[in-house]
Amino acid sequence: MSEAFEILFQASFWVAAIRIATPLLFGTLGALLGERAGVLNLGIEGIFVAGAMTGWLAVYLGAPLWWGVAVAAASGAILGLLHAVLTVTLALSQHVAGLGITLLATAGSHFAYRLAFPTLTQPPRIEPFAPVAWAWLEAVPLLGPVLAQQTPLTFLAIGTALLLAFVLARTPLGLAIRAVGDDPAAVESQGLSVAGLRFGCVVVGSALMAVGGAFLTMSAFNAFFFGMVSGRGWICIALTVFASWRPLKALAGALLFGAFDAWQLRLQTLAGGLVPSQVFLMVPYLLSIAALLLAARRADYPRALMKPWRRGER
Secondary structure, eight states, rough: OOOHHHHOOOOHHHHHHHHHHHHHHHHHHHHHHHHHOOOOOHHHHHHHHHHHHHHHHHHTTTTHHHHHHHHHHHHHHHHHHHHHHHHHOOOOHHHHHHHHHHHHHHHHHHHHHHHSSSSSSOOOOOOOOOOOOHHHTTTTTTTHHHHHOHHHHHHHHHHHHHHHHHHHHHHHHHHHHHHHHHHHHHHTTOOOOHHHHHHHHHHHHHHHHHHHHHHHIIIOOSSTTTTTTTTHHHHHOOOOOOOTTTTHHHHHHHHHHHHHHHHHHHHHHTTTTTTHHHHHHHHHHHHHHHHHHHHHHHHHOOOOOOOOOOOOOO
């Protein structure tokens, strides 16, 4: 038992936890931004897949790594634009439109992969982002050795969380985004465009989701393969509620899930096959469900979430 808890004090454990948390943080921030504006995006799972595939494919075809990230973000933005047209302009069901986006993006990505590599049985490899390994960062006590082994995309995710927290809490744009998710009529009465704000949040949020997918193929792994997203999009939807639509709580929630997941992987090794691996695989999800239930009771939902808006309505 003591060995199980000693894991929590190992630097390698926290390196893995932060690495697992990074794509979840990108996805949660993207979902949070759209929902703050009143639009639920269940297309996140497919957008993850599209970002993972397009970013990796761009790098494989010769683009620099950061260009691959940009390509992934662009693919997510395009899918977000489609979702916004369906849900904001046409006022269709956000649930149905989001699931349709997931099916479209997942199937389209797999089709494009098979079209590009019809005969390959093993996915081609790329050279992924390397850990930053900054000497000055490694010298920082406690956190330094852990953060120095992360890739630049992890720092981008953390920086995005801090920036989004500042924008939502301290700027007129953030006030408008929060208002459009709570009272679109008040926003329209101030001469602001409800549709424009919602479009912008969905498109930018979807781009962030796709960058989370790109992290999987360009930092965590070095190839694209089917099933690699493995439900991370749905976890992000739950983490958004856990975070009460606050970016800094989203950062904490992603780290918490990452720690649970990294812990169960090491517990499997300690058990030595005495306990079925499926039991350990359930641990992070069960603990996350428990945390979600506790947080959801106090969650302050955007009051206009999933409610279509037509100009001039009251």
